[in-house]
Amino acid sequence: MRIIFLAALAVSLWLPMAWAQSAEQELQAVYRWKQHDLNRPVPPVIMPGTASTQNEAGKPPSDAVVLFDGKDLSRWESESGGPAKWKVANGYMEVVKGIGNIRTREDFGDCQLHVEWAAPLPAVGESQERGNSGVFLMGKYEIQVLDSYHNRTYADGQAAAVYGQYPPLVNASRPPGQWQTYDIIFHGPRFASGKLQRPARITVLHNGVLVQDNVALTGPTAHGTRPPYEPGPDRLPLGLQDHGNPVRFRNIWIRELPE
Ligand code: MG
Numbered sequence: 001m002r003i004i005f006l007a008a009l010a011v012s013l014w015l016p017m018a019w020a021q022s023a024e025q026e027l028q029a030v031y032r033w034k035q036h037d038l039n040r041p042v043p044p045v046i047m048p049g050t051a052s053t054q055n056e057a058g059k060p061p062s063d064a065v066v067l068f069d070g071k072d073l074s075r076w077e078s079e080s081g082g083p084a085k086w087k088v089a090n091g092y093m094e095v096v097k098g099i100g101n102i103r104t105r106e107d108f109g110d111c112q113l114h115v116e117w118a119a120p121l122p123a124v125g126e127s128q129e130r131g132n133s134g135v136f137l138m139g140k141y142e143i144q145v146l147d148s149y150h151n152r153t154y155a156d157g158q159a160a161a162v163y164g165q166y167p168p169l170v171n172a173s174r175p176p177g178q179w180q181t182y183d184i185i186f187h188g189p190r191f192a193s194g195k196l197q198r199p200a201r202i203t204v205l206h207n208g209v210l211v212q213d214n215v216a217l218t219g220p221t222a223h224g225t226r227p228p229y230e231p232g233p234d235r236l237p238l239g240l241q242d243h244g245n246p247v248r249f250r251n252i253w254i255r256e257l258p259e
Contacts, residue, residue, distance in 0.1 A: 052116060054179055057091060057251035060114070064253035067104055067238070068093060076102045079139075079239065086242075092118070092250040095133055095242050102242075103139055107235035110257040113137070113184040118248045119147035121177030125245070127153040131176060133247040134163065134221075136239030137186045141200055142221035143212075145182075145247055148173040160206040163221045168204070168211035179250070180207055187257070189217075191231040199229070 033040045047062035060066055067075050070091035076084035084102040087094040119131030131147025141162070148159035148171055155167035160182065174180050185203040189196060199219075204212035219229045240249065 052179065052181065052251060057116065060251070060253035061255065064114075064255050065106075066253045068249065068252040070250055073102070075105055076240075077105050079103050092248040094246050094248045095240075095244075097242065097244045097246070100242050101136075101239050103136075103237035103239040106237065107233070108238050108254055108256065109138065109188045109235035110259065111137075111184075111186050112255040112257060113182070113186065113238070114251065114253050115182045115184070115249065116179050116251045117145050117182070118179050119145075119149075119176040120246050120248075121175075123147055123149075123151070123176045127151065128157060128243075130245070131247055132241075132243035132245050133249075134239075134241035134243065135182060135184070136221070136241065137184070137200075137202070138188055138236040139239040140220040140236070141186070141202070141217055142241070143182060143184060143202070143204055145241070147176050149175045160204055160211045162202060162204075162212060162215060162217060164223065164226060165218055165221075166212060166215045168206060169213065170209060170211060172206040172209040172211060174207060182206060183208075185257075188234055189229055190234070191229075194231050196229050196231075 044063070049061040050058040052058035057070060071088070073084040073086065073088060073093060078084055078099070079101040085099045086096050086102060115135055117133065123130055128146070130151050131145070133145035134142040135145060136142050144157060144159060144161045144163045146153065146157070146159045155161070156164055158167060158171065159173050160168035183205040187201045189200045190198045200217040201214055202212050202217065203214050218226045220227055238254070
Protein backbone atom coordinates (compact mmCIF):
# COMPACT_ATOMS: atom_id res chain seq x y z
CA MET A 1 0.00 0.00 0.00
CA ARG A 2 2.75 2.40 1.04
CA ILE A 3 4.71 1.58 -2.14
CA ILE A 4 1.70 2.34 -4.31
CA PHE A 5 1.22 5.63 -2.45
CA LEU A 6 4.87 6.59 -2.89
CA ALA A 7 4.79 5.68 -6.58
CA ALA A 8 1.64 7.77 -7.11
CA LEU A 9 3.25 10.67 -5.24
CA ALA A 10 6.41 10.42 -7.37
CA VAL A 11 4.40 10.43 -10.61
CA SER A 12 2.20 13.32 -9.47
CA LEU A 13 5.29 15.38 -8.62
CA TRP A 14 7.26 14.37 -11.71
CA LEU A 15 4.57 14.91 -14.35
CA PRO A 16 3.94 18.63 -13.72
CA MET A 17 7.72 19.16 -13.59
CA ALA A 18 8.17 17.39 -16.94
CA TRP A 19 5.34 19.42 -18.46
CA ALA A 20 6.71 22.69 -17.08
CA GLN A 21 10.09 21.83 -18.58
CA SER A 22 8.73 21.12 -22.06
CA ALA A 23 6.56 24.28 -22.03
CA GLU A 24 9.63 26.29 -21.07
CA GLN A 25 11.66 24.68 -23.82
CA GLU A 26 8.97 25.56 -26.32
CA LEU A 27 8.98 29.21 -25.29
CA GLN A 28 12.76 29.54 -25.30
CA ALA A 29 12.77 30.58 -28.97
CA VAL A 30 10.87 33.75 -28.03
CA TYR A 31 12.77 34.61 -24.88
CA ARG A 32 16.14 34.36 -26.63
CA TRP A 33 15.41 37.86 -27.94
CA LYS A 34 14.45 41.06 -26.15
CA GLN A 35 11.06 42.33 -27.21
CA HIS A 36 11.30 44.64 -30.28
CA ASP A 37 15.04 43.99 -30.52
CA LEU A 38 16.36 45.82 -33.60
CA ASN A 39 19.26 43.38 -33.79
CA ARG A 40 16.91 40.45 -34.33
CA PRO A 41 17.36 39.19 -37.92
CA VAL A 42 14.44 40.02 -40.21
CA PRO A 43 12.94 37.22 -42.33
CA PRO A 44 13.96 36.83 -45.97
CA VAL A 45 11.78 38.56 -48.56
CA ILE A 46 10.02 36.27 -51.04
CA MET A 47 7.39 36.62 -53.77
CA PRO A 48 4.23 34.89 -52.52
CA GLY A 49 2.99 33.36 -55.80
CA THR A 50 -0.59 33.28 -57.05
CA ALA A 51 -3.66 31.10 -56.54
CA SER A 52 -4.77 28.58 -59.15
CA THR A 53 -8.02 28.67 -61.09
CA GLN A 54 -9.80 25.68 -62.65
CA ASN A 55 -8.27 26.61 -66.01
CA GLU A 56 -4.81 27.60 -64.94
CA ALA A 57 -2.28 26.55 -62.31
CA GLY A 58 -1.05 29.37 -60.07
CA LYS A 59 2.56 30.40 -59.46
CA PRO A 60 4.51 28.87 -56.56
CA PRO A 61 6.13 31.15 -53.96
CA SER A 62 9.60 32.23 -55.11
CA ASP A 63 11.41 30.17 -52.44
CA ALA A 64 9.60 26.88 -53.19
CA VAL A 65 11.19 23.86 -54.79
CA VAL A 66 9.00 23.17 -57.81
CA LEU A 67 8.50 19.40 -58.05
CA PHE A 68 6.15 19.49 -61.05
CA ASP A 69 5.41 22.51 -63.23
CA GLY A 70 3.26 20.68 -65.76
CA LYS A 71 6.06 19.99 -68.22
CA ASP A 72 8.11 16.97 -67.24
CA LEU A 73 8.84 14.38 -64.54
CA SER A 74 12.56 15.10 -64.29
CA ARG A 75 12.37 15.42 -60.51
CA TRP A 76 10.57 12.05 -60.18
CA GLU A 77 11.44 8.40 -60.53
CA SER A 78 9.65 5.08 -60.31
CA GLU A 79 9.45 3.69 -56.77
CA SER A 80 11.11 0.55 -58.07
CA GLY A 81 13.90 2.60 -59.72
CA GLY A 82 14.23 4.03 -63.22
CA PRO A 83 12.26 6.86 -64.84
CA ALA A 84 8.74 7.83 -63.75
CA LYS A 85 6.56 6.71 -66.64
CA TRP A 86 3.28 8.39 -65.81
CA LYS A 87 1.59 10.36 -68.61
CA VAL A 88 2.39 14.07 -68.95
CA ALA A 89 0.07 16.21 -71.10
CA ASN A 90 -1.62 19.62 -71.12
CA GLY A 91 0.08 20.80 -67.93
CA TYR A 92 -0.70 17.78 -65.76
CA MET A 93 0.66 14.32 -64.99
CA GLU A 94 -1.66 11.33 -64.87
CA VAL A 95 -1.37 7.97 -63.14
CA VAL A 96 -0.84 5.16 -65.63
CA LYS A 97 -2.33 1.99 -64.21
CA GLY A 98 0.25 -0.66 -63.49
CA ILE A 99 3.31 1.60 -63.80
CA GLY A 100 3.41 1.83 -60.03
CA ASN A 101 4.06 4.56 -57.48
CA ILE A 102 6.44 7.39 -58.24
CA ARG A 103 8.63 9.36 -55.86
CA THR A 104 10.85 12.43 -55.85
CA ARG A 105 14.52 11.93 -56.61
CA GLU A 106 15.29 14.22 -53.67
CA ASP A 107 14.63 13.52 -49.99
CA PHE A 108 12.33 15.75 -47.95
CA GLY A 109 11.37 15.87 -44.27
CA ASP A 110 9.59 18.68 -42.44
CA CYS A 111 7.85 20.72 -45.11
CA GLN A 112 5.00 22.77 -46.49
CA LEU A 113 3.66 20.96 -49.54
CA HIS A 114 1.20 22.12 -52.19
CA VAL A 115 -0.42 19.53 -54.46
CA GLU A 116 -3.29 19.89 -56.94
CA TRP A 117 -5.20 16.88 -58.20
CA ALA A 118 -8.31 15.95 -60.14
CA ALA A 119 -10.28 12.70 -60.01
CA PRO A 120 -11.26 11.07 -63.34
CA LEU A 121 -14.41 12.25 -65.14
CA PRO A 122 -16.75 10.47 -65.61
CA ALA A 123 -16.52 8.86 -62.17
CA VAL A 124 -15.92 5.12 -62.38
CA GLY A 125 -16.12 2.63 -59.49
CA GLU A 126 -17.34 2.85 -55.92
CA SER A 127 -15.81 3.52 -52.52
CA GLN A 128 -12.01 3.02 -52.58
CA GLU A 129 -12.01 2.20 -56.31
CA ARG A 130 -13.09 5.72 -57.40
CA GLY A 131 -10.29 8.19 -58.09
CA ASN A 132 -7.91 6.64 -55.59
CA SER A 133 -4.33 7.85 -55.31
CA GLY A 134 -2.33 9.32 -52.46
CA VAL A 135 0.34 11.72 -51.33
CA PHE A 136 2.96 9.90 -49.27
CA LEU A 137 5.03 12.17 -47.03
CA MET A 138 8.50 10.63 -46.65
CA GLY A 139 7.08 7.77 -48.72
CA LYS A 140 5.38 6.47 -45.53
CA TYR A 141 2.53 8.68 -44.38
CA GLU A 142 -0.43 8.89 -46.75
CA ILE A 143 -2.85 11.75 -47.20
CA GLN A 144 -5.55 9.98 -49.16
CA VAL A 145 -6.53 11.16 -52.62
CA LEU A 146 -10.00 9.87 -53.51
CA ASP A 147 -13.07 11.01 -55.40
CA SER A 148 -15.15 11.62 -52.25
CA TYR A 149 -17.85 13.61 -54.05
CA HIS A 150 -21.03 11.63 -53.38
CA ASN A 151 -18.96 8.50 -52.87
CA ARG A 152 -19.34 6.74 -49.53
CA THR A 153 -16.38 4.89 -48.07
CA TYR A 154 -14.94 4.38 -44.59
CA ALA A 155 -14.26 7.72 -42.90
CA ASP A 156 -10.53 7.24 -42.39
CA GLY A 157 -10.12 6.39 -46.07
CA GLN A 158 -11.90 9.31 -47.75
CA ALA A 159 -10.22 12.27 -49.46
CA ALA A 160 -7.88 14.21 -47.15
CA ALA A 161 -7.90 11.46 -44.51
CA VAL A 162 -4.64 10.46 -42.91
CA TYR A 163 -5.29 7.00 -44.31
CA GLY A 164 -6.33 4.52 -41.65
CA GLN A 165 -5.91 7.05 -38.84
CA TYR A 166 -7.82 10.34 -39.10
CA PRO A 167 -10.89 11.23 -41.20
CA PRO A 168 -10.86 14.86 -42.39
CA LEU A 169 -12.77 17.31 -40.16
CA VAL A 170 -15.15 17.99 -43.09
CA ASN A 171 -15.60 16.67 -46.61
CA ALA A 172 -14.49 19.63 -48.75
CA SER A 173 -14.41 17.66 -52.01
CA ARG A 174 -15.08 19.13 -55.43
CA PRO A 175 -16.72 17.06 -58.18
CA PRO A 176 -14.59 14.73 -60.32
CA GLY A 177 -12.77 16.45 -63.18
CA GLN A 178 -12.33 19.65 -61.17
CA TRP A 179 -8.96 20.67 -59.74
CA GLN A 180 -8.61 20.38 -55.97
CA THR A 181 -5.81 21.58 -53.70
CA TYR A 182 -4.00 20.10 -50.74
CA ASP A 183 -1.84 22.36 -48.61
CA ILE A 184 0.03 20.21 -46.15
CA ILE A 185 2.27 21.10 -43.23
CA PHE A 186 4.26 18.11 -42.14
CA HIS A 187 6.69 17.50 -39.32
CA GLY A 188 8.32 14.10 -39.47
CA PRO A 189 8.97 11.84 -36.48
CA ARG A 190 12.20 12.09 -34.51
CA PHE A 191 14.09 9.26 -32.92
CA ALA A 192 16.77 9.26 -30.24
CA SER A 193 18.78 6.15 -29.42
CA GLY A 194 16.38 4.07 -31.49
CA LYS A 195 13.31 5.33 -29.57
CA LEU A 196 10.47 7.54 -30.76
CA GLN A 197 11.08 11.03 -29.42
CA ARG A 198 8.17 12.75 -31.12
CA PRO A 199 5.52 11.44 -33.55
CA ALA A 200 4.95 12.84 -37.05
CA ARG A 201 2.38 15.67 -37.17
CA ILE A 202 0.24 16.80 -40.09
CA THR A 203 -1.96 19.77 -40.84
CA VAL A 204 -3.95 19.69 -44.10
CA LEU A 205 -6.10 22.23 -45.91
CA HIS A 206 -8.33 20.74 -48.62
CA ASN A 207 -9.47 23.35 -51.12
CA GLY A 208 -8.47 25.98 -48.55
CA VAL A 209 -10.45 24.38 -45.70
CA LEU A 210 -8.71 23.06 -42.57
CA VAL A 211 -9.33 19.31 -42.48
CA GLN A 212 -6.41 17.97 -40.40
CA ASP A 213 -5.38 20.13 -37.44
CA ASN A 214 -1.88 19.21 -36.32
CA VAL A 215 -2.76 15.55 -35.72
CA ALA A 216 -0.16 13.15 -34.30
CA LEU A 217 0.36 10.07 -36.47
CA THR A 218 0.43 6.60 -34.94
CA GLY A 219 3.09 5.46 -37.42
CA PRO A 220 3.43 4.70 -41.13
CA THR A 221 0.34 4.16 -43.30
CA ALA A 222 -0.90 0.64 -43.93
CA HIS A 223 -4.16 -1.02 -44.97
CA GLY A 224 -5.93 -2.92 -42.18
CA THR A 225 -3.24 -2.31 -39.59
CA ARG A 226 -1.50 0.53 -37.80
CA PRO A 227 2.15 -0.47 -37.66
CA PRO A 228 4.44 1.24 -35.15
CA TYR A 229 7.22 3.64 -36.12
CA GLU A 230 10.57 2.26 -37.08
CA PRO A 231 13.59 4.46 -36.46
CA GLY A 232 14.86 5.98 -39.70
CA PRO A 233 16.23 9.10 -41.37
CA ASP A 234 14.64 12.56 -41.03
CA ARG A 235 14.26 12.92 -44.79
CA LEU A 236 13.00 10.52 -47.46
CA PRO A 237 11.48 10.88 -50.95
CA LEU A 238 7.90 12.13 -51.35
CA GLY A 239 5.63 9.62 -53.09
CA LEU A 240 2.50 9.62 -55.27
CA GLN A 241 0.37 6.49 -55.45
CA ASP A 242 -0.70 4.39 -58.43
CA HIS A 243 -3.92 2.81 -57.16
CA GLY A 244 -5.02 1.91 -60.67
CA ASN A 245 -7.12 5.04 -61.31
CA PRO A 246 -6.08 7.78 -63.80
CA VAL A 247 -5.89 10.62 -61.24
CA ARG A 248 -4.23 13.82 -62.45
CA PHE A 249 -1.75 16.08 -60.65
CA ARG A 250 -0.42 19.57 -61.36
CA ASN A 251 1.42 22.45 -59.67
CA ILE A 252 3.33 20.52 -57.01
CA TRP A 253 5.75 22.51 -54.90
CA ILE A 254 7.44 22.14 -51.55
CA ARG A 255 9.10 24.41 -48.99
CA GLU A 256 11.36 22.81 -46.45
CA LEU A 257 10.74 23.91 -42.87
CA PRO A 258 13.36 24.68 -40.23
CA GLU A 259 14.04 21.84 -37.77
MG1 MG B 1 -4.72 6.02 -51.73
